Amino acid sequence: MAKFIVAALVENKFGVLARVSGLFSARGYNIDSLAVGETESSNVSRMTIVVDADEKIFEQIKKQLNKLIDVISVHDLTASKCVDRELILIKVKAEKIEIREKIVQIVDSTGAEIVDIGKKTVTVEETGDEHKIKALVELLRPYGILEIIRTGKIAIQSG
Amino acid sequence: MSKINGAEILIRCLQEEGVKHIFGYPGGSVIPLSDKLFNYKSPEFHLTRHEQGAIHAADGYARVTGEVGVCIATSGPGATNLVTGIATANMDSIPIVAITGQVKSTLIGNDAFQEADMVGITRPITKHNYLVKDVKELAKVIKEAFHIARSGRPGPVLIDLPVDVQLHETEYEYPKSVDIKGYKPTYKGHVGQIKRALKAIEKAKKPIIYAGGGVILSEASKELTVFARKSNIPVTTTLMGLGSFPEDDSLSLGMLGMHGTAYANHAVQSSDLIIAIGSRFDDRVTGRLDDFAPSAVVVHIDIDPASVSKNIQVDIPIIGDAKLILKELNKAVKKGKFPEWHKTIKNWKKELPLTYKDDNKLRPQYVVEQICALTKELDPIICTEVGQNQMWAAQHFTYTKPRTWISSGGLGTMGYGFPAAIGAQIGKPDALVFDIAGDGSIQMNIQELATAVTEKLPVKIVILNNGYLGMVRQWQELFYDKRYAWTVLADDMKCKCPDFVKLAESYGAKGIRIRKKADVSKAIKAAIKETGPVIMDFIIEREENVFPMVPAGKPINQMLHGLS
Numbered sequence: 043m044a045k046f047i048v049a050a051l052v053e054n055k056f057g058v059l060a061r062v063s064g065l066f067s068a069r070g071y072n073i074d075s076l077a078v079g080e081t082e083s084s085n086v087s088r089m090t091i092v093v094d095a096d097e098k099i100f101e102q103i104k105k106q107l108n109k110l111i112d113v114i115s116v117h118d119l120t121a122s123k124c125v126d127r128e129l130i131l132i133k134v135k136a137e138k139i140e141i142r143e144k145i146v147q148i149v150d151s152t153g154a155e156i157v158d159i160g161k162k163t164v165t166v167e168e169t170g171d172e173h174k175i176k177a178l179v180e181l182l183r184p185y186g187i188l189e190i191i192r193t194g195k196i197a198i199q200s201g
Numbered sequence: 202m203s204k205i206n207g208a209e210i211l212i213r214c215l216q217e218e219g220v221k222h223i224f225g226y227p228g229g230s231v232i233p234l235s236d237k238l239f240n241y242k243s244p245e246f247h248l249t250r251h252e253q254g255a256i257h258a259a260d261g262y263a264r265v266t267g268e269v270g271v272c273i274a275t276s277g278p279g280a281t282n283l284v285t286g287i288a289t290a291n292m293d294s295i296p297i298v299a300i301t302g303q304v305k306s307t308l309i310g311n312d313a314f315q316e317a318d319m320v321g322i323t324r325p326i327t328k329h330n331y332l333v334k335d336v337k338e339l340a341k342v343i344k345e346a347f348h349i350a351r352s353g354r355p356g357p358v359l360i361d362l363p364v365d366v367q368l369h370e371t372e373y374e375y376p377k378s379v380d381i382k383g384y385k386p387t388y389k390g391h392v393g394q395i396k397r398a399l400k401a402i403e404k405a406k407k408p409i410i411y412a413g414g415g416v417i418l419s420e421a422s423k424e425l426t427v428f429a430r431k432s433n434i435p436v437t438t439t440l441m442g443l444g445s446f447p448e449d450d451s452l453s454l455g456m457l458g459m460h461g462t463a464y465a466n467h468a469v470q471s472s473d474l475i476i477a478i479g480s481r482f483d484d485r486v487t488g489r490l491d492d493f494a495p496s497a498v499v500v501h502i503d504i505d506p507a508s509v510s511k512n513i514q515v516d517i518p519i520i521g522d523a524k525l526i527l528k529e530l531n532k533a534v535k536k537g538k539f540p541e542w543h544k545t546i547k548n549w550k551k552e553l554p555l556t557y558k559d560d561n562k563l564r565p566q567y568v569v570e571q572i573c574a575l576t577k578e579l580d581p582i583i584c585t586e587v588g589q590n591q592m593w594a595a596q597h598f599t600y601t602k603p604r605t606w607i608s609s610g611g612l613g614t615m616g617y618g619f620p621a622a623i624g625a626q627i628g629k630p631d632a633l634v635f636d637i638a639g640d641g642s643i644q645m646n647i648q649e650l651a652t653a654v655t656e657k658l659p660v661k662i663v664i665l666n667n668g669y670l671g672m673v674r675q676w677q678e679l680f681y682d683k684r685y686a687w688t689v690l691a692d693d694m695k696c697k698c699p700d701f702v703k704l705a706e707s708y709g710a711k712g713i714r715i716r717k718k719a720d721v722s723k724a725i726k727a728a729i730k731e732t733g734p735v736i737m738d739f740i741i742e743r744e745e746n747v748f749p750m751v752p753a754g755k756p757i758n759q760m761l762h763g764l765s
Contacts, residue, residue: 053383057332061324068325098510105507111329111349114383 045074046093046100047119047126047197053112054080054087061110062089071095071103075128075194086114090196119197126197129169131157132179135186136164148181163188204370207336207362208237211300212244214343217375220244220271222262222627224255228275229315230302233367244271247627247656250648252279254620256286257646260295261621264607265582266628267420269296269350276302276364277315281322285614287357288326292611293441294418296355298346306334306363319361328356336369341376348379353386354505355418386504390526394519398476398500399533401517405474405498407542408434411457411486414441414610415479415503415523422446422603424527425478433537435546437465439480441610444600454546455555458486459751460592463553463760466751468546469494470758477501479523482512483611492756502526553762555596557748563718565589565665565741569597571721572635572663576729581633582607582625586618586642589671592747594637616645619662623649626658633661633729640666640701641690650708653734661728662736664701667743668694675746679761694740705736714738 052058059078066073074092081088093103100120107116119126136142145164149156152174158165168178172195179190205213211234215223223244227235238246249255252274259270270290274280280301290297304313309332320332329349331342339362346358402408416425416438422445429436429452436446437454446453454465469475475497480486487493490512501508501515502523509518519526557566572581583598584607585591591608600606607625609617622636636643643664653660665671668691677685691698705712711731715724715738728735748763 057320057324060321064324102507102511105509109505109507111381111384 043094043096046095047124047195048091048093048104048107049117049119049197050089050091050107051081051114052087052089053114054085055112058087058112059089061112062091062107065106065110069102069106071099075192077194077196079196090194092195117199119199123200124197125200126171126195127169128172128175128195129167129193130175130178131191132166132168132182132187133189134164134166134182135162135188137162141185145182145185148178152178152181154178202372202374205373206233206237206370207339207367208234210336210339210371210373211343211362211367212237212241213373214340214375215244215271218269218343218347220269222247223271223273224249224258224262224624225273226252226255226275226279228279228302230276230304230364231273231367233364234273234300234302234362248652249620249623250651251646252282253286253616254623254646254649254652256283256297256299257289257614257617257620258624258627259297259299260286260290260617261584261607261624262628263290263295263297263624264621265604265625265632267604268628269298269347270624271298271300273300274302275315276304276319277317279315280319280361281317284322284326287323287359289609289612289614289617290357291326291328293414293609294355295357296350297357298350299357299359301359301361302367303332303361303363305365307365309363319359323359326357327359330359330361332361333366334363336366336371339366340373344376345379345381349381349384353384354415387520388504388522388525390502390519390521390529394517395526395529397517398519399530401474401498401500402432402434402476402534402537406539407472408432408474408476408537408539409454409468409472410434410436411439411469411475411477411480412436412442412445413439413478413480414445416442416445417479417603419479419504419523420603421479421524421527424524424531426450427531428527428534431531431536432534433539433543434476435468435543437461437469439483439486439610440595440608442480443595443606444603447601448599449601456595458483458757459488460596460747460749461757462555462596463749463762464546464549466749466757466760467549467553470756471545472497475499477503478527479503481508484512487512488751488755488757561718562742563716563721563739564745565593565739566597566745567718568663568665568721568739568741569593569637571725572637573598575722575725576633579633579729580605581635582622582629584608584618584622584625584634584636586636586638587613587615588639588642588673589675589745589747590637590639590642590665592672593665596747615642619643619660620646620649622660622662623653623656623658626660627656634659635661635663637663637665639671640664640668641670644699647704650705650710650734654709657733659732660734661731662734664736664738665741666694666701666738667741667745668692669743672747674744678744678746679750680752694743701736701738705734710734710736712736712738714740716740
């Protein structure tokens with residue numbers, strides 16, 4: 043099993059997300075993440091789907107996606123050079139001043155941002171590729187992560 | 202331009218699409234539609250006695266005519282009663298447009314009376330589906346629906362039409378063309394791939410053609426026959442492919458797979474080249490996947506890219522329409538010989554023929570053989586139910602023409618055959634139509650006897666009556682220690698429950714009971730002469746099995762033969 047990224051351009055109509063997610067559940071494919079949003083043309087949406095599959099199943103996933111009438115085109119971004127990004131919000135336990143200072147240091151050195159400070163917590167936002175996000179999570183983990191929210195990956199072909 | 206309402210638009214669109222027959226059942230959410238349709242002679246509405254009957258009839262109609270079958274049902278239970286039929290058509294790639302009424306568009310999502318989310322329910326079992334909320338969209342949706350249903354790999358399309366949209370008025374114009382960005386099927390085969398296939402044929406010593414329902418759907422039987430005869434390559438067909446190649450041709454190996462002929466299965470397993478045409482390597486065909494045709498190079502001609510390399514790794518895929526690709530192949534394929542290969546096959550045919558114990562008892566295989574023998578010049582259409590009856594009908598009848606074998610292959614729907622036979626008879630009014638059934642499956646849509654009688658459709662129902670759900674009983678006998686858990690429909694054959702002769706008569710149809718082998722041909726001849734529907738209740742040898750049989754999970758050359 044490995045991670046594959048596929049982008050599907052779809053008609054921006056109601057029910058299309060259900061068709062795509064239904065396809066995955068009906069055929070037993072695993073979705074790691076799915077991000078969907080409008081593209082430069084308002085009648086087309088783009089779904090970026092990260093799947094956990096083997097090569098053969100991934101081939102089927104692409105073909106089955108293509109078979110859906112509302113799917114306009116399917117792009118395999120696994121092999122091609124692409125820029126991928128994900129946004130993450132991490133709520134960290136931070137009651138003591140010295141801990142808050144340490145979190146600020148981590149945030150400064152990684153290029154992340156503090157977006158909310160509560161009495162007992164600090165919320166950090168980071169945008170980046172998988173490595174960058176993973177590294178930040180690991181740096182913050184010792185302080186006690188209370189909540190993580192991720193958008194799922196979006197990707198665009200480079201060049 | 203004057204305005205007309207949604208119901209009227211729908212009817213005009215159906216006329217534009219050349220629809221002559223609609224199968225259906227009325228209900229609250231389709232009253233405006235029925236009311237408009239009441240004004241027209243064409244399309245003609247055929248009232249079935251259950252919505253499932255309507256969709257199977259539309260399916261049978263589509264299979265014999267090659268046209269799109271159309272059915273109508275009301276919202277909620279009417280619509281959900283179509284589900285089995287939609288899934289049946291989807292698995293066998295049959296073009297159908299199913300129109301369902303829906304509650305008022307303003308009530309959708311409110312759990313209104315007779316509301317069901319049909320677009321949601323049928324999403325995984327249709328090729329595509331629509332909910333029309335705006336009457337201005339209706340004509341375009343219908344145009345698209347017919348285009349999608351009949352083009353590419355055909356399939357069922359559902360249109361869910363709220364009752365208020367049927368009444369809303371708008372200006373009507375039927376779109377001249379369709380342009381769906383995400384739907385452009387490939388028809389022409391890739392030239393390079395065709396060349397590679399031809400080279401593989403030249404290299405092969407033990408080639409075999411494995412033809413499926415796609416050959417029939419693309420009307421490619423003639424091209425397939427030319428191809429096989431020119432290349433001198435033997436042909437086996439799937440259950441769905443019966444009739445795509447004449448079984449009386451010496452190149453024919455009959456059907457392959459779980460209940461295929463021994464020689465077809467041995468030939469496939471020993472082959473060094475498989476040319477799959479419009480078939481999809483279904484598990485009933487391949488048996489144990491790892492052991493399937495271990496030394497074969499696989500060429501796969503199919504219009505659906507998703508069918509390629511789904512189960513079996515394909516070496517030379519050719520995506521496109523079977524008819525067009527076969528035409529290209531026929532231009533260039535060289536005359537083949539394969540003398541050794543044909544000799545081996547001939548030996549298998551001699552040593553392992555398709556046979557049964559032909560004694561004095563009334564055996565189902567004999568009944569099917571007699572139907573075949575007595576209708577040779579009559580070009581009959583054979584519809585079937587599902588189970589042993591279906592397999593005996595597949596094995597012991599010689600199919601020579603496409604669209605003469607009508608059976609639920611992929612989904613295996615009991616209760617399919619009789620309503621499909623009704624649709625077939627309406628599609629081909631002059632044809633001799635049989636439904637070969639079991640006593641179990643015929644009861645699943647027996648209410649359609651009323652449809653057949655009132656419409657004076659001379660469908661011949663052949664019940665191979667053994668008082669069992671025979672196919673499951675066969676598995677229980679062979680693999681479950683003869684524990685016949687709920688497969689016994691009648692304790693002995695004296696108990697008539699139901700009495701099919703009386704049942705036929707109660708509907709105003711003809712009923713004949715046959716208990717002796719000697720009476721079989723007389724009964725069939727009498728039934729053929731009847732101008733209305735007939736039930737022939739053949740009381741067959743109860744525990745007759747279907748052989749050969751490949752047990753589940755075994756390679757297809759490891760068959761049980763039953764006779765030794």
